[in-house]
Amino acid sequence: MSEQATHRHRRPTRNGIGQWQLQLPKEVFLLSPTRTTTVLLTAGLVTLLGVPGAAAAEAAPSTLYVNRAAANCSDGGPGSSAVPFCSITKAAKVVEPGQTVWVDTAIGHYKESVTIDRSGEPGKPITFDIIPAEPDPETGEVTENYWTDGLTISGASHVVVRGLATDDGIRVHGSTDVALDGIGNGWGTSHGLVVGGGSEDVRVTRSRLHSARVEGGSRNTMFGRNTFFAQEGLQSAEVVDAPGTVLTNNTVYGGCGEAIGVSGGSSGSKLFNNLIYPHTYCGNSELFRAIGVTESAAAGTAADYNLITGRHGTTSPVATPYQWAGTGYKTQAAFTAATGQGVHDIVLPSRDGVGASENGSPTVDSGDPTAPGVLPTDIYGRPTADDPRVPNTGRDGGWIDRGAEETQDRLSMVWSYVSQNNWAPVGTEVGVNITTDSNWESALTYHVDFGDGTAPVVGKKNFVEHVYSSPGVYDVKTKVVTAVGREVEGSTRTTKVTAPGVLTADFTATPVLPTTIDTGNRLAPMTVRIDTPGATVAPWRVGSQKVDFGDGTSSSRKGLEKVEHAYKTPGTYKVTVSLTDVQGAQSTVSKTVQVDYAPSGYVATEPLRLLDTRTTNTPIKGGSARPVALVGWGVPDYGLSRSVSAVVLNVTVTDATEDTHLTVWPSGQSRPATSNVNIARGATSSNTVTVPVGADGKIQAQLNAGKASLIVDVVGYYQPNVGERFSPLTPTRVTDTRTSGGALGGGKTRTVKVAGVNGIPADAEAVALNLTGTGATQPAHVIAYPDPAKRPATSNLNVEPGKDKSNQAIVPVGPNGTITLFTNSGSTHLVLDAVGYYGKDGKALFTPVVPKRLADTRATGKVAPGATTTVSGLPANALGAVLNVTATDSTGPGFLTVYGFGGKLPGASSLNTLPGVTVPNHVTTPVGTGGKVSIFNSHGGPNHVITDLLGYFTQG
Structure with a gap:
């Protein structure tokens, strides 16, 4: 099969047109309308649909392609997959015996009426097949597209057409050995399909048609596993002067007249295993007849194993279900007594409960498997299946269903559980339980592979036990096979087989560190993983686990598993693990665990203001801690990793009501006896602060006394496994405006070289500087920043006249190894001393x-x-x-x-x-x-x- 053909099988359509032909069985059958048996053929002979067998395949016939949506399609080209034809008509004019024409239907309607008048040869038919549209990625549906306006097969032989849908009629005229499979048509014609002009051996299978007519001396026409939806006033299947016509296993929705009508010289016709309904719109069911055979067509014509129903919701029987040789019959018994036909027919007053999907439907396993034209698969390509819930009442105990559809096991899901001793010592019976959504459970066969090299257990029981002979972790695989051989696999489950012994609790404690800049969930610093599965000796499955973390908190689990815990404060903790297994054995172990912050690299950020209480008129007050959130749910994105462990801040206190000091510390911890900023009444003071971040992503700030405004700017952060390393330097003077350049004036900037000099490499990412202001003429603030074009709205140093003031700043390196200095008013001298740098070669x-x-x-x-x-x-x-x-x-x-x-x-x-x-x-x-x-x-x-x-x- 060609690559394109193989691809076709992955794309069925929603409305069934083209769907059932995608699932045809591998068997090949010769259907003779004049015989009452089905003969299985070997490869190399003509198949049901005229597909060449193995001998023909050796000739390797070429393939043609049609795709009018292709940008390079051409009816003057070769019709290859690279340069396809634009029209089906062109392909129909040049196709040769043994060739297949693949028509891409993803683009929808080919606005042409196609005529096929070329012939194949015995064993080498000409074939037209489709490449269906891709399903919608969200709904899985495929748009209902028509191939063509219409199709005519005229004067041709050995022709196969699959998957065709037209919005007009299909005509077969004067043709021989024609197979139409999986076809369909719209409602725009009086008859969806007409076979005439003396055609012979036309086979219509697994198709959906609104009506069909066979006429004009056509012989041996066969309809199998189709559905018919007749318009009001039309016969669904009309046979006129067409001897040897066979209708077997069709579902017929009749109009208000005859559903199946056989007349004229149509002797020797066969009507078997059909399911016949009156259409729901037919208001006068008195007019409805299921089967009508005229006197001229009755000779040699036979009907049996059909099922006829009334309309939905009715209780009155069909008025006249049969008309045979000019006489109407109101009951099956009267019909059989007078004609000898319909011995096994079923006539019901209502269609309720009759469909193939209905439990207990009389159509199920009640047909004649030896009827002429019987197919091995139904309209959806599904095989004949024996429903174990109902007796086989078909001919000779057969189980074929009546109608186009074959009732199937709905099995789609298999659930597998190691429900008994999924963790146990060698020698213990391990039990596997399998459940399904099958409605034919009694017909299922269960397969269990225990994964230890022993032969899979195959049988009818859905609970299977097994004893392992050696310790190990084994994958248990299951599958379920239906009555028709369809296999559905269950999920793979794991069982742990241990050596006999005593439950002995143990664990390891390891820090859990971030590995990248984290933009998702927060991994708090000082998170520790307590790993019990990797250390504990547990012959039986552990039923409960409790971990006391030693800080007043604990964790309980129903089984043995790793747990993680974020400590709030560094220290030494006694961690205790208590286990109980399913046999009731208990074991406890305690260990001392040292918890601390992990060594981290530095990530410089654009200076960013986190808090300014002046803008919200919410000054901080002595004795009351003010939380400052940096990361976590509901916190604005400040450009920090969510797994930050410590931050570098510039903290400014202003408008103090009295002399006081400020302390900054991690959230969740006690306030330390330290200070970060000292402030005099009415003054402004700032300082750089490096502080760990609490487990909740916050820090705390508290005044010792009085009230003041608080301004917090973030300039960088530390985190394990990211950022740059630091190299300390003996304090080295970088610049002193008292001896070079003069004082920095208000509103002015000055660029200072900091990298590539004074032992700082040119590729340093950031420089730690001590920034001193002296000789200020006015109160002002000084900003040190990397990009001269992007001055931040933050500050690094507040200067005052008559006072020398210092503050340390960590400043990212800007263009050409420089930083830029700015003061907002007055003038001031600045002294910069480098104390270290951050970079790739940091230590x-x-x-x-x-x-x-x-x-x-x-x-x-x-x-x-x-x-x-x-x-x-x-x-x-x-x-x-x-x-x-x-x-x-x-x-x-x-x-x-x-x-x-x-x-x-x-x-x-x-x-x-x-x-x-x-x-x-x-x-x-x-x-x-x-x-x-x-x-x-x-x-x-x-x-x-x-x-x-x-x-x-x-x-x-």
Whole structure:
């Protein structure tokens, strides 16, 4: 079969036209209207539809294609799949014996009336077949398209036409050995199909026609497994002067006259296994006759095993179901007694409950399987099936149904369950239960393959037991076979066979880390997976599992399974797992689990404002925590990964009603004894803050006292397995406008080279800078940003006249390794010191911590001018640290410098001190040996120094 032909079988149509011919059986049959038997032929002989057998196939006949929608179709071309004909008429004029013409019907109506007047040869018919339209992807339906306006087969022989639908009539005239299968037509003619002109051996099968007429001396015409829908006043099947006509297993919806009429010289006709209804629109059922045979046609004509009904919902019998040789008969008994015909006919007053799909329908298994013209499949291509629910009342115990449709098992779904001991030791019986939606359960055969190399169990029981001989995990596969050999597979199930033993609970605890920037569900930091299936020894299936996470929460499951839990606070937790199996055995195990934040890379973002209480007139108040949501359901998309573990913020406090300080910490945790921003009454102060994000995607901010407005800007975040690594630097001066370029004026910008200089590689992604403003002429704010064309509406430093103020900023690197500086008013000198960079060749990952106080000289004494204090308590393997360093109780202006313990004092500052003012600053610094840093106090006067840890860097 050609590739195109193979493709055709995947695309049936909705209204049945073309559908049933897609499912034809492989068997081939010769149907002789003059005989009462069906003879099975071997390959190489003529098939029912004239398809060449194996011997003919060896000749490899060429194939023609028709597709009027193809852009390159041409009736002057070769008719190949690459260059098809545009019209069916062209193909009909050139088709040769043994060739098949494939007509693509996806484009709908071919507006032409086609005439086939060329002939095939015995065993090498000419064949016309269709490539149906593709189903609608949403509904699965196919648009009802007509092939042509009409079709005429004239003076031809050995012709096969499949799947044809016309909106006008089909005519077969003076032709021999013609097979029409799966055809149909519209309502635009007096008769949908006319066979005449002395045609012989015309076979019409599995088709839907509104009516048919055989006339003009045509001989041996056969109708099998068709449906007829006659218009009012027409006979559904009219046979006139057509001897040897056979109508077997058709469903006939008659008009208000005769449903099947045989007249003239139509002797020797056969009417068997037909299901005949009056049409529902026929108002006067007195006019309806199911079968009419005139005296001139009665010789040799036979009728039996037909079923005749009245209209829907009636109780009165059909007035005159038979008219035979000029006499009408009101009952089947009278008809049989007078003519000897219809011995096994059934006549019912109503069509209710008669359809093939109705349970207990009298059509089921009651026909004559030896009737002339019997087909092995019904109008849908389904095989003859023995319904086990009803007795076989057909001839000689046969089970063919009456009418065009064969009742089938509706089996479509199979459900399989390992319902007994799906997890058990070797030697235990494992049970598999199979259920279906079959309505013929008693005729089903069940197949169960237990997956261990043993032979599948085949039988009539839907519950099967098996004993495995060795441990393992086995796939159990099932299938169900219907009475007609149709197979439906069930879902594959798994059974676990274990070695005998005792239930022993165990588990592993591992961090669950994001692997990409997450735009979907949030994976909270400090999420831990408790894996019991991978560690527990469980000979029997575990029925219940409880995990106590050691933080006051627990999880219960009905079976053994992994569970994940997000801890709110780092720490050491006692995790306890308690198991009970289906045999009642119990086992408990406890382990200590260390929970902490994971080392993370840095992702720089465009500066973005998260909160400004000035715009909502909702100042923060002392003693009351203000939550700030960064990620989670209902939170605006700030451009952060939903699995962020820590954020870098610029936090500004303004309009304070009294001297106070602000603390920022992760949501879900207790407020730490640290501070991030210190603010004097009526002043404005800002600081960079690095803080972990709580399990709920939020942080908390709280004033110690009074009221103030709070502004929070996000500049970047940390997350495991994404972002850039950090390399700390000994503080290095990048620029100082006091010695180069002069003060930065209000509304002006200045570009500063930060990458490709001072030990910072040119491809650095972001630079950590200490930004100091001095000599300001007006209160103003300073912004440091990467793209000179995109200045953000955020700030990094607030300056005041007469005060040197510092703030650390992490700024993405802009064009050509630069950043841009801007101040909004007045003028100010700016000093920039680089303390590290983030990039592809960075050395370290960042581990955030809950803000933690490392040192406070208020308990040990001030740091004198020119003196250094050492701060310890950092991990010994830390390469760098993020600190919040606060200078307080200062007696004179000066600065502090933070650097790695044991290193050389750099010529740069980390924090500027002011007399009588508490000044904090976010400091990123290298860490020296032993996990220590040094803090040097310049000449300004003695200072108390408070050092809080926000996180640290370790080798990645």
